[in-house]
Amino acid sequence: MGPAPSRRSLAGVWLLALGVAPVRASAHAITGSRFDAPIPLPFLLLGAGATVALTAAWLGWTDRVTPPTTDRTLLTVPAAVVGTLRTALSLGFLLCVVAALLLGVVGSQAPAESFAVVFTWAVWFRGLAIVAILVGNPWALLSPWRTVYEGLAWVEGDTVSLLSREPPFGAWPATVGFLCLFGAVENLTNVPLVPRLTSAVLAAYALAMTGGAVLFGPAWLRRADPLGAFYRLFGTVAPLRVRRADSGYAIEARFPWTGALSPLNGPALVVLAVAMVYVVSFDGFANTGAFQTVLFRVREATGLGPTALLVVFGVGFVGFLATFWLGCRLSDRLGAVAGDAGEARRAFAPTLLPIAAAYEIAHNYPYVARSLGQSLEIALDPLLPGLGPIRPLGWLPLPAFWGSQVLLVVLGHVVAVVAAHFVAVRRYGTVTDARRAHAPLVVLMVGYTVLSLWIISQPVLA
Numbered sequence: 001m002g003p004a005p006s007r008r009s010l011a012g013v014w015l016l017a018l019g020v021a022p023v024r025a026s027a028h029a030i031t032g033s034r035f036d037a038p039i040p041l042p043f044l045l046l047g048a049g050a051t052v053a054l055t056a057a058w059l060g061w062t063d064r065v066t067p068p069t070t071d072r073t074l075l076t077v078p079a080a081v082v083g084t085l086r087t088a089l090s091l092g093f094l095l096c097v098v099a100a101l102l103l104g105v106v107g108s109q110a111p112a113e114s115f116a117v118v119f120t121w122a123v124w125f126r127g128l129a130i131v132a133i134l135v136g137n138p139w140a141l142l143s144p145w146r147t148v149y150e151g152l153a154w155v156e157g158d159t160v161s162l163l164s165r166e167p168p169f170g171a172w173p174a175t176v177g178f179l180c181l182f183g184a185v186e187n188l189t190n191v192p193l194v195p196r197l198t199s200a201v202l203a204a205y206a207l208a209m210t211g212g213a214v215l216f217g218p219a220w221l222r223r224a225d226p227l228g229a230f231y232r233l234f235g236t237v238a239p240l241r242v243r244r245a246d247s248g249y250a251i252e253a254r255f256p257w258t259g260a261l262s263p264l265n266g267p268a269l270v271v272l273a274v275a276m277v278y279v280v281s282f283d284g285f286a287n288t289g290a291f292q293t294v295l296f297r298v299r300e301a302t303g304l305g306p307t308a309l310l311v312v313f314g315v316g317f318v319g320f321l322a323t324f325w326l327g328c329r330l331s332d333r334l335g336a337v338a339g340d341a342g343e344a345r346r347a348f349a350p351t352l353l354p355i356a357a358a359y360e361i362a363h364n365y366p367y368v369a370r371s372l373g374q375s376l377e378i379a380l381d382p383l384l385p386g387l388g389p390i391r392p393l394g395w396l397p398l399p400a401f402w403g404s405q406v407l408l409v410v411l412g413h414v415v416a417v418v419a420a421h422f423v424a425v426r427r428y429g430t431v432t433d434a435r436r437a438h439a440p441l442v443v444l445m446v447g448y449t450v451l452s453l454w455i456i457s458q459p460v461l462a
Helices: 005-019 041-060 079-106 115-135 144-156 172-188 195-216 218-224 226-235 267-286 289-302 307-334 341-380 398-428 431-457
Strands: 072-078 240-245 248-253
Touching: 041 398, 041 431, 072 079, 079 115, 079 144, 079 195, 079 248, 115 172, 115 195, 115 226, 115 240, 115 341, 144 195, 144 218, 172 195, 172 218, 172 226, 172 267, 172 307, 195 218, 218 226, 226 267, 226 341, 267 289, 267 307, 267 341, 267 431, 289 307, 307 341, 307 431, 341 398, 341 431, 398 431
Parallel strands: none
Antiparallel strands: 072 248, 240 248
């Protein structure tokens, strides 16, 4: 944003105050824990919302119409080194996936001792999401389905594509797959705690991806893979990116809003961007006592029993989509743009990604770190019996942990506001029109900031 030193200092004071003043804490990996802070929760929520709103207000009153987007090359890696590394990592990851498939069936059925459970849901699904947010999409390098497909193509000596045509439905298979995998299976069932069911999910996923690739070619993996689309969208807001250069591959640093300025390609990816925000929020909310109260009341009112959980999830997601749809329509109305409403949604949907990324890290980094330690324990146990627990975050005090969550959430929303402001300038033509049109989305972002911090302030049920 390039604020003057005084403004930068003021922002630092705001964020520091937010980061060290949690009220009641618990986490995905720290169940039932809480602590008191010197300020009431409403003041914390007010400060966080004000930080986001003041950022938008400051941007609206400047004359700058283009964001700072300068990339800086940090390192150039020779192509030969990258090629060797790519082969080693892709084969190594494929072996881990095969091990998860097999050990889920023949290995220990205790969740904490099962490599299939610990590796799949935390280290792989959520861990690689954090990698994508920090350094860019790793899936083109690690995708086991792509590795298997490339092996088949090498054996055939040509591209494998039985139907020889583009896959149907655009990116909708990836979006639906994401909602099924992360929305339904991970959040609404006990599958992530059952090794054999985890292996069954992996087997079905592998069959869908490799089978589709054999039918439609590599285009299927680009469009239909839920994890591929998930990591690719997160990679757009990474502060680092890898770019092909003349002498190899350049690793560049960039502002995190840079990738959020380009429209998404099609409505399926717009829905996916909203789903990425919603699913991680639902995951956090579902672990709280407040959610259990809501669920009990829905069951009591409808008589649906266990199905009520799916209803609550679906209604909440429709609400998130409708709110975003309405915000974009109001922005176009205030910006006096009479074009296709889908264009506004495609333009503003990427600005949700910094929010999803920040909450993804805040909510899941303890879970990923703990599970990575458990994976190492399981892998090393045959070689080093009695090694003892590996706890990567055992040194982290609870107040510092929750303070990091607050800081991440607020920073993610600030980055999103910056991106949305410059998207509005580009779409509506002038800073004045952008300021007016951006207002509905600012209200949504402030509201979601408060909602996110309220969720992480709630004690997690054991």
